[in-house]
Amino acid sequence: MYRTSEIQAFSVDYLSSSHYNICMSTNTFKGGLHLPEHKELSDGQAIHAVCPSAKLFCIPVTQGGAQNNPVVAVGDKVARGQKIAESDAFMSVPVHSSVSGVVKSIENKLVSGNVQASCIIIEKDDRDDTAFLPVSDPFTCTKEEAVERIKQAGIVGMGGAAFPTHVKLSPPADKPIDCIIANGSECEPYLTVDERTMIESADAVIDGLAIVMHIAGAKSGILALEDNKTHVLPILEEAIEKAGYSQTMGTVLCKTKYPQGSERSIIQAALNREIPRGGLPFDVGCLVCNVGTLCAISEAFREGKPLIERAFTVSGKACTKPQNLKVPVGTLISDLIEEYFDVCDDVKKIISGGPMMGFAMKSPEFPVQKNTSGILFFNAAESNLTEESPCIGCGRCIKGCPWRLTPVLMARALKNNDTDTAKKYGLMDCAECGSCAYVCPAHVRLVHRFRLGKMIARKKEANAKAKAAAMQKGGK
């Protein structure tokens, strides 16, 4: 384990030595919150790979990246791992069938985000056909081939954003990458799946990190963890040693704080580099990948397996058996209820994702997606149900904002429909992490207001642009 100051100098001597005795970390970023973790509910539960007995699987056509189109028709037989949706766009990521079966229908269904989206419904059969990609060695093929493989395997960021990984791995030529961060911070309360992935698949995570380092041409790789997961460190370090990467890889502990898992925070905490406003990690020579994504990258090369399975945490006090499950993508949550856990009568909220940034769902009949990191069943006591009251201007939201914005003044400006002033205070920089709304004593729904505000601001910008274009046309 090394600290920020030491990373800067990144000495090989240091890496090969073993000063692994620091447990509390000082690596951190400004702002953010110390949240009650509630990880104990599903902590220590091994990831349980299951497949529900239900026959129907509902696979969303687009799961991150640009809009896809189905490439199968109703009635087609599909094999496990067969591509069923793609598009020509660079930003697009193909989607594969997670089971062997027959395409029953293609229709709009409820998906994560509480919206309707086009889904391919597949009825599972007993053929158990698989159609994986050929096994490939990431270190001998060309970089272009490797990036293409990651795209063809349908890999997206599994931390929650579902950003296409192959796009991340294709930074502009003038932005060299020197450090890859494996993001194992898992700062959302309740979730434990990344921690379990690191414990159970340390080798695959390390392999995935080595592959990404190779593709990006980075000379160092860092596994960044929060200091509530100190017990995972020896496992990772052993795996690094075993794989022979001790010269180039290391672990970094960061002070447990939300939102550590965001790229901006983790780069600040682990490397003390600051992404410029409106920039991306490659602007500071970094690339951040979730540990689950790295695991999937390793499998895509070593087994030729596309991203068709997803491990996630089921938790919350209205869930009878909190645990970590691994299911085929497209499994309906409602099919898992009763078979693997049950939901109490007093359930008040079903959340797809973590408690800070996840979506409240109107029904449990929605599929597990590539970016589903958790499904939470909250009772009334856990949920945030209080009504809004007037803002008293205490300024807690300013202290809590990890982006150093001024949420209270953004909200006040938006109340007057003044998006320009709100932008000056940082409306468009807001990552919707929810820190401000979490600390607000008046329970103002700040994130909700900022989402709406951003929509209005973008619309205004588009309108202004269209108007300017029309004026120019008229002038000619």
Next chain:
Amino acid sequence: MASQIDLKQLNLVASPHIKARATTQHIMIMVCISLLPLCVNGVILFGIPALITLAVSVVSCVVFEWVAQKLLKKPVAIQNGSAVVTGLLLALVVSPVTPVWMIILGAFFAIVIGKEFFGGIGSNVFNPALIGRGFMVLSFAAAMGTWVTPVDAISTATVLATLKTGDTSFVTSDYFQLFIGNQAGTIGETSAMLILIAAVFLLITKIIDWRAPLAMTATVAILTFFSGADVLAHLLSGGLLFGAVFMTTDYTTAPVTAWGRVIFGFGCGLITFLIRQFGGLPEGVMFSILIMNAFTPFLNKIIGRKAGEPRKTLFKKSPGGV
């Protein structure tokens, strides 16, 4: 156990789905707790009149708020405790011998005109307790300028008024008397010691921010030092510490940004010094804070560096700045 989840009971409110426990009510209760020792001390020093003043002020503030919200057809929100805080603050910044009917009028002005007419909690421009007191001072100058000594309640002048006449004969033990609160003044402002204890309590519980109070007291101390007056006497007497701790930290009427708060405190200190030194009144804390309240919307424009923005320097103008 529910094999069939009742979908109607599901709540769909947007993220975040968890919430810190602190509420507006919780904050107001903490402020009341911090004011309690000052109230007790006021009653010990000035006896039953102080107790009556406190009780009348709190009760009338709560009643006026309830009536105003009813008449303005707004949801009644007296349970958030802000009227209680205003009532306590108003009582603590008036002389213990103020007639009851004046206090009721002051409470009316504070709550109805100073707060509810501006839109209620969170929307008022001026500190309600101070605007109530301001009204009383301007309307009933003589009564509001009547002070009594602690315990024996003999009519006397405040230390600042004495200073104004040029009398500056202080010995060390006098400062100690001032520090523990053995001086004429309003019910709550006399004991610097108790005010500092309340300040520490509020700082530890993160109810208030240190910037504005520190900036205000430091400004007064430095300017008083350079003017050649008695710095300690100026700090320990009058409403400086009380105003700095409880009034410049008022959420609604003071800026929310870090540098906004510093400049707010500095402005309060500067105006206080100018009034004390050159004005016709012995004390200037109230007017200084009320004047700076008017600057708050402008001071809120001073925002810090956003994440990823280049560091600002004093001499280079950068976007998002003033």
